[in-house]
Amino acid sequence: MSRLASVNELRYYPDIPFYDKQLRVxxxxxxxxxxxxxxxxxxxxxxxxxxxxxxxxxxxxxxxxxxxxxxxxxxxxxxxxxxxxxxxxxxxxxxxxxxxxxxxxxxxxxxxxxxxxxxxxxxxxxxxxxxxxxxxxxxxxxxxxxxxxxxxxxxxxxxxxxxxxxxxxxxxxxxxxxxxxxxxxxxxxxxxxxxxxxxxxxxxxxxxxxxxxxxxxxxxxxxxxxxxxxxxxxxxxxxxxxxxxxxxSMGTPDSPGTKVFALTGKVRNTGLVEVPMGITLRELVFDIGGGIIGDKQFKAAQTGGPSGGCVFTGHLGLKMDFDSLAEVGSMMGSGGLVIMDEDTCMVDVARFFSAFNEDESCGKCSTCRIGTQRLHEILERICAGKGEPSDLETLEILGHLMQKATLCGLGETAPNPVLSTMRYFRDEYEAHILEKRCPAKVCKALIHYRVVAANCTGCMVCARRCPARAITGEKRAVHEIHQELCIKCGACHEACKFQAIAIE
Ligand SMILES: Cc1cc2nc3c(=O)[nH]c(=O)nc-3n(C[C@H](O)[C@H](O)[C@H](O)COP(=O)(O)O)c2cc1C
Incomplete structure (x- = not known):
């Protein structure tokens, strides 16, 4: 009986949202x-x-x-x-x-x-x-x-x-x-x-x-x-x-057929998905991916891996095909698709991919060897709160130069993650450089953990969890975080059940 019941619970592919819009060739x-x-x-x-x-x-x-x-x-x-x-x-x-x-x-x-x-x-x-x-x-x-x-x-x-x-x-x-x-x-x-x-x-x-x-x-x-x-x-x-x-008969006139994407990041359903070319980013994120984990806001999608770029909310209606992605400064690449939510810092994303490209540059041509180093160095500085207003122009000039003057596709596409995030998330770069603030609260050098006195019950959990012993306080008394000792690991914030640790 129980076996029969479980058979009845089996669903066909089209009944499962993850597969419904997929086309497996x-x-x-x-x-x-x-x-x-x-x-x-x-x-x-x-x-x-x-x-x-x-x-x-x-x-x-x-x-x-x-x-x-x-x-x-x-x-x-x-x-x-x-x-x-x-x-x-x-x-x-x-x-x-x-x-x-x-x-x-x-x-x-x-x-x-x-x-x-x-x-x-x-x-x-x-x-x-x-x-x-x-x-x-x-x-x-x-x-x-x-x-x-x-x-x-x-x-x-x-x-x-x-x-x-x-x-x-x-x-x-x-x-x-x-x-x-x-x-x-x-x-x-x-x-x-x-x-x-x-x-x-x-x-x-x-x-x-x-x-x-x-x-x-x-x-x-x-x-x-x-x-x-x-x-x-x-x-x-x-x-x-x-x-x-x-x-x-599948896909778009200029990009026929299907494409396999590795859908990862902050979506509920991750994994390999094969879809007709021209499916929209919205369908991929919300219908197949099941939406953003924890009902957070969609912020960006990174397509094409380290050679690709980031697109933003305004591109949810974008058709996922070779030419549409190239038009907005990204690329199909081989099909990497990372979905990001509101808690993602786009400057940090650019920093991550620039570090990858610097590591992987073979060094044969100096435009790529030195260009990827400089891009990464500037982004590290911005994330560390040491960015200067002129950095934005330097990133742009260097990025465009690399696109034209490197020996192979690695150097030519390495600036894409940087230039695309600068294009769609310029305000985040400006907040890091001009206000020394990371709006997504990711860049450690630009955030501080602080005890919200009104919420603190003095339960001592945060102090016990802190690996740097940066939190002190008596039982049932408001605790204190000593900024000079804090390593900004976030353990206190995660451990507190009373929302008494704020990130600023
Ligand atoms: C840095 C770099 C890495 C690449 N890695 C791959 C790869 O892992 N797999 C791949 O098929 N093409 C890769 N390509 C693209 C290939 O150079 C080539 O265009 C492709 O294999 C041609 O096959 P296709 O016409 O069927 O796409 C890469 C290109 C660059 C510049």
């Missing part, structure tokens, strides 16, 4: 099939697209179909996948290489990880179709070093595919031969950048190089190379099977 198999079992992938039409292209389509027709679908790279820049393949097909040189980018260095992002771990054959199939289209017989998957399970499952999938003649010489009896090697990442964010990634595969230090020549003409080992993101490639078999028109 890339993640369709994740969690549904056993990723270590090739037969389960085949049962879900796996490798049918590869079989179809090898028997029914010329490489040019494959490229045309992908071009017609409007598929744009999910790794960040949103470049047309079909056009990239076309350039590489036309490039002369042998061998040609094809690489899946599974480096995924953005903090908090795990979209590609889920695909590589949950549906590894979809990546292999996408890669094999791309290889057929461009005329490559050797592929690589560059996997983030911290993803051992992804490496294990991809390796197993490669062996299974070889055994069944889905990789190797004369695939499925055709003239097409193709094999894949796995290369573990070097643990650096910059190694996700195309030329740094190729240097890393070649066994060199992972640093970018200037372009031209473009990788499509002279890439890995000096040969024509196509690099595609894991999520981009996982879309390919579905486009071949269901057609470009089907793909275009």
């Amino acid at each position: 890339v993640l369709r198999n994740c969690g549904h099939i056993n990723p270590e079992n090739l037969e389960e992938y085949i049962a879900m039409d796996g490798y049918a697209a590869l079989g179809h292209v090898l028997t029914e389509m010329t490489p040019e027709q494959v490229i045309d179909e992908i071009k017609r679908s409007g598929l744009r790279g999910r790794g960040g820049a949103g470049f047309s996948t079909g056009r990239k393949w076309e350039t590489s097909r036309r490039a002369s040189g042998y061998p040609k290489f094809i690489i899946a980018n599974g480096d995924e260095g953005d903090p908090g992002a795990f979209m590609d990880r889920s695909v590589m771990e949950g549906d590894p054959h979809a990546v292999l199939e996408g890669l094999a179709i791309a290889a057929y289209a461009v005329g490559s017989d050797q592929g690589y998957i560059y996997v983030r070093a911290e993803y051992p399970l992804a490496v294990e499952r991809l390796q197993l999938a490669i062996e299974q595919a070889r055994e069944l003649g889905l990789l190797g010489t004369n695939i499925l009896g055709s003239k097409f031969s193709f094999d894949i090697k796995i290369k573990r990442g070097a643990g650096a964010f910059v190694c996700g950048e195309s030329t740094a990634l190729m240097a890393s595969i070649e066994g060199k230090r992972g640093m970018p190089r200037s372009r031209p020549p473009q990788s499509a003409e002279k890439g890995l080992f000096g040969k024509p190379t196509v690099l595609n993101n894991v999520e981009t490639l996982a879309n390919v078999p579905q486009i071949i099977l269901k057609g470009a028109d089907w793909f275009r």
Whole structure:
């Protein structure tokens, strides 16, 4: 009886708000099939697209179909996948290489990880179709070093595919031969950048190089190379099977299809969500994310990780697609989406991402090496209450200069978190610099804890919790916080049940 009752309580996906607005194309198999079992992938039409292209389509027709679908790279820049393949097909040189980018260095992002771990054959199939289209017989998957399970499952999938003649010489009896090697990442964010990634595969230090020549003409080992993101490639078999028109029926005219976001931060429901492109930020935050934890106010969303930017309440109606995000000074990036509430300090957010970019700058070009240092240094100073009015102009000049004069995308996009927060939250910067005040009460140097005498019962809990012994007072008497000893950890504020510790 109790078992029956629990079955009745089961709900279909559309009845669960978290799934209702999602559309699972890339993640369709994740969690549904056993990723270590090739037969389960085949049962879900796996490798049918590869079989179809090898028997029914010329490489040019494959490229045309992908071009017609409007598929744009999910790794960040949103470049047309079909056009990239076309350039590489036309490039002369042998061998040609094809690489899946599974480096995924953005903090908090795990979209590609889920695909590589949950549906590894979809990546292999996408890669094999791309290889057929461009005329490559050797592929690589560059996997983030911290993803051992992804490496294990991809390796197993490669062996299974070889055994069944889905990789190797004369695939499925055709003239097409193709094999894949796995290369573990070097643990650096910059190694996700195309030329740094190729240097890393070649066994060199992972640093970018200037372009031209473009990788499509002279890439890995000096040969024509196509690099595609894991999520981009996982879309390919579905486009071949269901057609470009089907793909275009989802999303917006200029950004067709779906996008996987890693929804995190102050929303009730966090996790990976796959939605049609063009869904609004409001739908993502409130319908799928379930709104802000503790019914607090939505303040901002950070999209695109350390290369992206912050948008504000005025952008809740913003369509989440490549071009709309770029228009407001942010970017889609690979799909990191951090939601922030009223308690977030936007200067501190910019400081956090600038520290990340400084750490991850490879140092090859001075504009990025020194520029990221200066951005971070100025933001640290502002958060420490030592900001000067001229800092705002310096941040702007430096940021715009870096966007134009760095060697690779890391330095070019590093100012985005700073410039976007300055654009939408300038008043917070001014409060830090001119009034020496942190409106969100986050920056330790700019806040003070004070006992509200009228509320203090003298229960002594705050004094006992204070790790710095900065609070004194007798039982049932109003307590005192000694500012010179206070380390501003907030333990007293959290412990007090009587709202007797105020933050100013
Ligand atoms: C600093 C930096 C890090 C990057 N990291 C990644 C990454 O982890 N994964 C990825 O697919 N693309 C990353 N990219 C973008 C790649 O350089 C490249 O544009 C992308 O892999 C191309 O694939 P797509 O056309 O399918 O998007 C990064 C770019 C930069 C500048």
